Amino acid sequence: MFGFLKKKAATEHTAAAMTNTPLSNELTMMLAQELPLLDSQDRVRVYEILKNYEGPTITRQEDLPKEIRDLLDLY
Template sequence: MFGIFKKKQDAPTHIAAERTNLPLDDLMTRMIAQELPLLDSVDRSRVYEILREYDGPTITSQEELPAEMREIMDL
């Protein structure tokens, strides 16, 4: 009845985040997307470049972001 007793999911997925080609999970994709507009165009371009060049497992937390990217985004 009205979903009151339904088990809650861990985190909802977002279609826009799922349709990206990034080495980030859904939550990290949304977080980065929220932070990018705050960067100037040079830093934003460098973040895009870092993500394109990244070769490793899917990033699931801020600590797993490349060091240069964390520094640029002040995380």
């Protein structure tokens, strides 16, 4: 009636938009939540993999490089 029960369209998070990763907004936010669970060596390795990634923007978990999926136990 007044519009306060309407679902709002998903907005892009400013922090995710300001990163330089080959990930979609949703995957950037997911990775930001998962990275603190890794030890520092694994985090550095994830950063290196993403930095050296050459390809299209990753929009699905299944499209993440295998090593990242292994480190984060995403199966």
